Amino acid sequence: MTGPAGADLAVVGGGVIGAFVVHEALRRHPDWRVLLLERSAIGAGATAWSAGVSFPLAATARHRELVLAGRERYAALRERAAGPFLRPVQMIYVLRESGLRAFGERVVGTALRPATPGERQRVAGMMPDLRLEADEVVVTHDGEGLVVAARPISEALIIEAAGRTEVQLGQRVEGIEAAGDGYRLRTDHAEWNARRVVTACGAWTPPVDGLPEAPGARRKRIAALHARLPVSLDDPLVYFVDDDLFLVPLTAGVALVSFYRDQWDTDPEACDGRPNADDLRQGRAALGRRSPMAAAAVTGGRAFCDLYTDHRLPVVTTSPEHPGLAAIRGGSGSGVRLAPGLAAEALDAFDRPGMTAVREPVPH
Ligand SMILES: Cc1cc2nc3c(=O)[nH]c(=O)nc-3n(C[C@H](O)[C@H](O)[C@H](O)COP(=O)(O)OP(=O)(O)OC[C@H]3O[C@@H](n4cnc5c(N)ncnc54)[C@H](O)[C@@H]3O)c2cc1C
Incomplete structure (x- = not known):
């Protein structure tokens, strides 16, 4: 042609x-x-x-x-x-109150507001043993x-x-x-x-x-976990801002959990999409600080690399x-x-x- x-x-x-x-x-x-x-x-x-x-x-x-x-x-x-x-997807953010103002300035095209009791309830339904710190707030915005x-x-x-x-x-x-x-x-x-x-x-x-x-x-590894949790596709994404960790429904009954994976200089030729033992260990540890139940429900995940x-x-x-x-x-x-x-x-x-x-x- x-x-x-x-x-x-x-x-x-x-x-x-x-x-x-x-x-x-x-x-x-x-x-x-x-x-x-x-x-x-x-x-x-x-x-x-x-x-x-x-x-x-x-x-x-x-x-x-x-x-x-x-x-x-x-x-x-x-x-x-x-x-x-x-x-x-609705975005729900969990973060320390002291960081709220600076975080709010990063939101594009809409403004943060406190999550309603109903919205907080949905988050609790996704991770029944969710741990929140006393100084943390739960916020969201209109516009998905x-x-x-x-x-x-x-x-x-x-x-x-x-x-x-x-x-x-x-x-x-x-x-x-x-x-x-x-x-x-x-x-x-x-x-x-x-x-x-x-x-x-x-x-x-x-x-x-x-x-x-x-x-x-520089190349960095990126990994995410899959966990069997009581989620449905219309549940929100929950982003723990200070942990750089988020959880989002992937399918009914399965959530994807993204966490910060600190491994650099990964060769893309060596990535086949499967998580390794360190991905799973680090991801479970990060998730377990928020919800031990979710960490115990991890079935696997995915990993590749990207240029940063x-x-x-x-x-x-x-x-x-x-x-x-x-x-x-x-x-x-x-x-x-x-x-x-x-x-x-x-x-x-x-x-x-x-x-x-x-x-x-x-x-x-
Ligand atoms: C687990 C995980 C979670 C992520 N989550 C998010 C997220 O929530 N939101 C988000 O925005 N991003 C996310 N990312 C990052 C996002 O996926 C990448 O930034 C994006 O896919 C990069 O796209 P790309 O086209 O640059 O690269 P790639 O998808 O890697 O595509 C590059 C392509 O170039 C081809 N290629 C390379 N060299 C040559 C060559 N010499 N000749 C011909 N073809 C060549 C390759 O085969 C490949 O298909 C995530 C990544 C991972 C791994």
């Missing part, structure tokens, strides 16, 4: 971020010929294992812009083929968060784009070189030409020389020497909720080359 003249845009990597780059490119330029090269299958990397939660929380102006872009684009998808893969089924939504976006996109799976791009007024992409099987290239390779290193790496880029940056915000890198080439780096554990905004930034970057480095501190 792309022929010898090549594609208008090649996207390297078919995770949720690459899928949104394809979607956004065709939304802006319906006449473009897009090529997607993916070393494995659509959504087979971190995207496959994601909890997919989109919190309406942001710490800086740019973060806020990315969150708002994500919210707008996901809302637009609710009426389309991808709609069934989006589940609105979202749980995104990240792999299916990536597949839905690519299927929707299929008539205008050449999708090549099982193609690991090994080199990207300048050629004519564009780039030549070499995989282990073939070569392609494209006028522009966006790489969205997740925790893998993009196969391109000459672009700066995101500041502080200095300030835990993804970065779009470009270089004046390579116009038409951009790399999206550092999902930083938020790649699903930020994917639409990152895709938009990458396409904007072709109009204003230079590096979009994030220097603002981002407390998380």
Whole structure:
């Protein structure tokens, strides 16, 4: 389809971020010929294992812009083929009262309010032995968060784009070189030409020389547990802010528990989605401080890795020497909720080359 003249845009990597780059490119330029090269299958990397939660929380102006872009684009998808893969969820936050004001400033587009007795009751129903500290408050906001089924939504976006996109799976791009007024992409099987290239390779290193790496880029393991608990799909997400721990219904009777996993420099090639003994041990310990019953009900979980940056915000890198080439780096554990905004930034970057480095501190 792309022929010898090549594609208008090649996207390297078919995770949720690459899928949104394809979607956004065709939304802006319906006449473009897009090529997607993916070393494995659509959504087979971190995207496959994601909890997919989109919190309406942001710490800086740019973060806020990315969150708002994500919210707008996901809302637009609710009426389309991808709609069934989006589940609105009420967000309930537990935190120390002393941190309430600062936390409230991070909420985007709505305001915190105390949880009603009925809402607190629902939380207690999910974890009957829940432990709260005396100085903790339970708050929520109107306007929901979202749980995104990240792999299916990536597949839905690519299927929707299929008539205008050449999708090549099982193609690991090994080199990207300048050629004519564009780039030549070499995989282990073939070569392609494209006028522009966006790489969205997740925790893998993009196969391109000459672009700066995101500041502080480092791979971190991410793990979540699955626990048999009395939850239903319309129960809220409960986020223990000071513990960096949240619990969200996954299916009827099973909750996903996300906790902070402090293991760095994980090789994506060594991740197969299964949790290891340390994931389970650390996760059970974190959950057990809140609900020993929930910790005892853990049946397994999931684990992969993601690229993190200095300030835990993804970065779009470009270089004046390579116009038409951009790399999206550092999902930083938020790649699903930020994917639409990152895709938009990458396409904007072709109009204003230079590096979009994030220097603002981002407390998380
Ligand atoms: C357990 C867990 C829970 C998470 N929870 C959340 C959450 O609640 N909310 C949230 O927003 N985020 C969450 N995340 C993070 C989120 O999943 C990631 O930030 C996001 O999936 C990153 O998407 P990506 O497209 O950058 O990467 P990936 O999904 O890893 O995709 C990269 C793709 O590039 C391909 N690729 C790599 N190199 C090449 C190459 N040379 N040639 C061709 N293809 C290549 C890979 O095969 C892969 O398919 C979670 C992650 C995990 C593991």
